[in-house]
Structure formats: C-alpha cells, structure tokens
Amino acid sequence: MTADAPLTRESFRRLHPITVPRPMNRLPDRVWTEEEWERIRRGYRARDMDEKWNVFVEGDVLFLHRSWTGYGVYEATFAPAGGSGRRIVSAVVEGDGERYRDMGDEYDCLMLELIISMIVLGEPATELRAWLAELTARASGRTDVDAGLIEHSVLGLRSGS
DSSP: OOTTSOOOGGGSSOOBOOSSEEEOSOOOOOOBOHHHHHHHHHOBOOOSTTBOEEEEEETTEEEEEETTTOBEEEEEEEEEOTTSSEEEEEEEEEOOTTTSOOOOHHHHHHHHHHIIIIIISOOOOHHHHHHHHHHHHHHHTOSOSOHHHHHHHHTBOOOOO
16 A cells, blocks of 8 residues: 555454444534545544544545544545535534543534544644633533643644654
8 A cells, every 4th residue: 555545444453333323413614625635535544652543534424433442433424515625514423422422512523623634634723722622621610621631632642744
C-alpha cells in the first residue's frame, strides 16, 4: 500500500461497529472542499498511544473509531454540497453508554467536526478546541479543568503527517 492509498476497514487490526446507533440531531455546518474530501477519504491511523482515533471511508460514509478499543463512535454520511465541496448530511453516534458517554447533541456535533478538522486534516481548529473546553466544563459543572487535559483525553495528540 502506498502512502497515499486510502485506509480501509482491513487496514486496522480490530474494529467494532456501533452497536446502538443514535441519529445525531445536530450536524456540522461546514462544507469541506473537494481537496479536503480527498484527504478525508484517505483516512487516518493512530500512530502511537497518545492518539485516540482511527478513521476511514467506505463510499460516502466516514467511520470514526477509538484507537485503543476499536469501538465505533461516529459514522457520518457525506454528499455533494450545491456548487462544490461536500457536507455531512446524516450521522449517528454510539448510543451504548458502556462504549461511549453521551454528552449531548452539541458536544457530538463539535467532536465530529473536531476529529475531522484537527486529527484527519491536521488543522489547528483553535475556535473548535476552545468550544470543546467550554462545553466540557459546562457539562461537568467545573471551571477549573485544564483545557489541554480535556483535549488530550478526548482527541489525543496528532502525530506529524
């Protein structure tokens, strides 16, 4: 397999599908360019223990799995967006509380976009990361939680490409 060849389901040792798919009521508004979509289609493989996500595409569906457990957390269906680019037209999140803790629709929408933007595309996603810290603090009722700790626990680090 060449470095530019897309990752596939077979590229990963163990993957477990979402067991209780819960439709996401909120979806990212972003339209990804065709160039970004091509990069998304190549997927992303966690390279070390500090990375949390494995990502691949089948057809128009993006699959996002936790790297340590192989559990599927998100599945997002992309479609052409008007003139150019692609957008997410539907998505599901794991509804089994033993596999993934429900933090609400706003959080899941944000996480889906953050994983694509920061992990897959390698963007800084500064505004999205700040929103993650705020949502997590609000959900926990704590304001003293370090944003970097939150980010690392849910997103992990992205190795250089």
